[in-house]
Amino acid sequence: NQSINQSINQSxxxxxxxxxxxxxxxxxxxAIPNGSTTNTNGNTTKSSQHNLDATKRLxxxxxxxxxxxxxxRMLFLQNxxxxxxxxxxxxxxxxxxxxxxxxxxLPPNMLKKRLSNHxxxxxxxxPSFTDVSADDxxxxxxxxxxxxRLKRITQYQHSDYMPDMGDHSPPYANLRKEYDHLLxxxxxxxxxxxxxxxxxxxxxxxxxxxxxxxxxxIHDCPDDPPPNYPYAWNIQDVLDNWALDDVTPRxxxxxxxxxxxxxxxxxxxxxxRELEVPFxxxxxxxxxxxxxxxxxEGYMQKMLGENTRYRTEYSSDNHFMYWTKPKRxxxxxHIMEKNWKPPTDMIRMPYPEWLExxxxxxxxxxxxxxxxxxxxxxxxxxxxxxxxxxxxYLFDELSFFQxxxxxxxxxxxxxxxKGIHCRFGMKGVTAMNHFDGSRNAIVLLGGExxxxxxxxxxxxxxxxxxKGHPSARHSSVDWSNPDYKKFPxxxxxxxxxxxxxxxxxxxxxxxxxHTIISxxxxxxxxxxxxxxxxxxxxxxxxxF
Numbered sequence: 045n046q047s048i049n050q051s052i053n054q055s056x057x058x059x060x061x062x063x064x065x066x067x068x069x070x071x072x073x074x075a076i077p078n079g080s081t082t083n084t085n086g087n088t089t090k091s092s093q094h095n096l097d098a099t100k101r102l103x104x105x106x107x108x109x110x111x112x113x114x115x116x117r118m119l120f121l122q123n124x125x126x127x128x129x130x131x132x133x134x135x136x137x138x139x140x141x142x143x144x145x146x147x148x149x150l151p152p153n154m155l156k157k158r159l160s161n162h163x164x165x166x167x168x169x170x171p172s173f174t175d176v177s178a179d180d181x182x183x184x185x186x187x188x189x190x191x192x193r194l195k196r197i198t199q200y201q202h203s204d205y206m207p208d209m210g211d212h213s214p215p216y217a218n219l220r221k222e223y224d225h226l227l228x229x230x231x232x233x234x235x236x237x238x239x240x241x242x243x244x245x246x247x248x249x250x251x252x253x254x255x256x257x258x259x260x261x262i263h264d265c266p267d268d269p270p271p272n273y274p275y276a277w278n279i280q281d282v283l284d285n286w287a288l289d290d291v292t293p294r295x296x297x298x299x300x301x302x303x304x305x306x307x308x309x310x311x312x313x314x315x316x317r318e319l320e321v322p323f324x325x326x327x328x329x330x331x332x333x334x335x336x337x338x339x340x341e342g343y344m345q346k347m348l349g350e351n352t353r354y355r356t357e358y359s360s361d362n363h364f365m366y367w368t369k370p371k372r373x374x375x376x377x378h379i380m381e382k383n384w385k386p387p388t389d390m391i392r393m394p395y396p397e398w399l400e401x402x403x404x405x406x407x408x409x410x411x412x413x414x415x416x417x418x419x420x421x422x423x424x425x426x427x428x429x430x431x432x433x434x435x436x437y438l439f440d441e442l443s444f445f446q447x448x449x450x451x452x453x454x455x456x457x458x459x460x461x462k463g464i465h466c467r468f469g470m471k472g473v474t475a476m477n478h479f480d481g482s483r484n485a486i487v488l489l490g491g492e493x494x495x496x497x498x499x500x501x502x503x504x505x506x507x508x509x510x511k512g513h514p515s516a517r518h519s520s521v522d523w524s525n526p527d528y529k530k531f532p533x534x535x536x537x538x539x540x541x542x543x544x545x546x547x548x549x550x551x552x553x554x555x556x557x558h559t560i561i562s563x564x565x566x567x568x569x570x571x572x573x574x575x576x577x578x579x580x581x582x583x584x585x586x587x588f
Contacts, residue, residue, distance in 0.1 A: 206446060209439050251297075258300075260302070275300035276497075282540075299540060322552050324548050353392035402565050466570075477496070488545060543563070
């Protein structure tokens, strides 16, 4: 019993000791008298001081956070103001420098060097109309294209504008704004004005020499092509009536293709196009609009510039034939002669220089005189294979050739378009007989051209240069002086002809042969949209 009591007492003493060591808790319900100095182990005073310090720290943190937020907001606004001011300075300086540069009169030797360095690019007084692409601005800093983009936001957009193709530059937009205001095209009265303007350019008429022997009237053709359409005649008769190098107009010609009026016979033209036969359609309102604009004095000079050098073909006579760089294999296999020489020279010259060559008297325009064939290229979606110059505005000027479903008459397969190509011919220029490997829509925007056409089944009679020759696809016969002993089958060739005038569009199916004679200074453009295989067997007989 005594040992048990001692154990209990020892346990009580331990418990009392532990209770004395615990701190006294002060709750909010315990009142502390004013002026009291009671401090249970100092806990009351310390807890109050701690709460006060925490409150002060919290207030300071809140004030600091508020001040930091205000400072960030102010800094953001300052950055926006500075950035805007910097952009304004850049735009002002850039505009001032460009304006000053355009006023500089460069010496001839420096101008020539500048033009040679900027291959097919305009000089300072003739800024490029082409859009600025990512490649143009690569490596020139983040602000290189900023000015261009800012101007595009507010610049004029004509009715034929395409967001992903054509010329988006301010100079071209300003040019179109000026002439769209001068030559409106929205109302029926505007259409009649354009029609009268273009009809006044057609100063001559050409009768059909063989009208009495044909079962159809070329000016009132049936809804569908008649049998053996288009009619054709022996080439000797055609050339005897109108020699190739003679540009003097004839009263009557051997015409076999139909001429449709866009306003009243559009469906007929669509029927003929779907059957892949040639025809001419005239007075398309979009075409009339371009013809009228291009005929305005000074418009072409403004659009093409004074110093921009464009592709131009030169010939010592009036004959022009397409050629490519010859391959050694062609010589080894005797496809071409060893002493073969290119039929023309490829050069570059500004539009005013070409115009000076073209506007000469007839005594300087004979077949034995020098001729120049001027060319523009609108690349569009052709990409890297196209020699891109400053002619992308052709997609804006010739809206009827834009690769969209809105132009089904001319663009059979828009996605397969091969750009827009324009060739300006001086009087007497003759593109020798050849065929193209795709559908062709050809528009005449001024002047007159004579086209001599032949069906693809005439390829053997035309004695083509073989495949692999630099001028393959072309007739090897000189049509201005045919050698019937060397090419006896040429006598059997059957052809027909048509004279295109301003506002006419010729649809030429794949593989159809054509010879082109410029009867006066003229402006012709064409585009291609895929190919048809309807005449593939006929052209295949000649190795193509």
